[in-house]
Amino acid sequence: MMQIPTNSLAVQLDIPAYTFGIAILMLVMIFHGICLLQTAKRYEVKAYLYLAEKRYAEVTKVFYQAILLLLITHLFEILIWGLFIYSFGLITHWSQSVLFSGSAYTAIGFMDDTLPEGWRMLAVIIAFSGLFSFAWTASVMISMTRSFRKAYTRMHMHKLNLSQEIIDRFE
Numbered sequence: 001m002m003q004i005p006t007n008s009l010a011v012q013l014d015i016p017a018y019t020f021g022i023a024i025l026m027l028v029m030i031f032h033g034i035c036l037l038q039t040a041k042r043y044e045v046k047a048y049l050y051l052a053e054k055r056y057a058e059v060t061k062v063f064y065q066a067i068l069l070l071l072i073t074h075l076f077e078i079l080i081w082g083l084f085i086y087s088f089g090l091i092t093h094w095s096q097s098v099l100f101s102g103s104a105y106t107a108i109g110f111m112d113d114t115l116p117e118g119w120r121m122l123a124v125i126i127a128f129s130g131l132f133s134f135a136w137t138a139s140v141m142i143s144m145t146r147s148f149r150k151a152y153t154r155m156h157m158h159k160l161n162l163s164q165e166i167i168d169r170f171e
Contacts, residue, residue, distance in 0.1 A: 014118055014119065014120055014121035014122075015118070016118045016119055017115075017118065017119045017120065017121035017122040017125065018121060018125070020084070020088070020122075021121065021122045021125035021126070022125065024080070024081065024084050024125075024129075025125055025126075025128065025129045027080065028077050028080055028081070028129045028133070029129065029132060029133070031073075031076070031077065031080065032073060032077060032132075032133045032136065032137075033136075035069070035070075035073040035076075036070070036073065036136060036137060036140055039066050039069045039070060039073070039140075040066070040140045040143070040144065042062075042066070043062055043063065043065075043066040043144055044144070044147070046058075046059075046062045047059045047062060047063070047144075047147040047148070047151070048147065050062070050151070051147060051150060051151055051154075054154075056151040056152070056154050056155035056158075057151075057155065059147060059148060059150075059151035059152075060148065060151060060152065060155075063144060063145075063147075063148040066144060067141070070137050070140075070141070073137075074105075074130075074133060074134075074137070077105065077129070077130075077133060078098060078101045078102045078105050079098060079101075081101035081104070081105060081126050081129070082094070082097040082098030082099075082100070082101040082102075083097075085097040085100065085101060085115075085122075086098075090115050090116060090119055090122070091114060091115070096114075099111055100114065100115075100123075101126060104122075104123040104124075104126035104127050104130070105126050105127065105129065105130035105133075106130055107127045107130060107131060154167055
């Protein structure tokens, strides 16, 4: 664990938490952005091609695959925070550090704040990273649902035996 005298001003102001927490937050957000944009790009291209080929069920498959990748991205971000907390010796058990990270990241707060003095603000910084990441993910998912909804509606128009001309006019 990083040893800082407990009576120092740095500890009282949680300077270690701010310093290292903001650095890891930036790392997590860069990781999130890369994963999110790659997932969204691949989804949009595949969805566009499948819609053009009238392979509507395939759009649904790639939509749910993208959702799974977004979930995995969030889980990795919790692991990044857990690794940071564990490697700095802030929580001595790996599983507890990951659980604490997940509790803070999701802002659920089901675990007690067991961080040492000078590091308490880290839970808030982890929560901010989760809030930022979830908001960003939600905005991308909203744009992804446009092509998903289009494919879903067209697939059901086929089931209703509507003419291809009517289906093709549907936007």
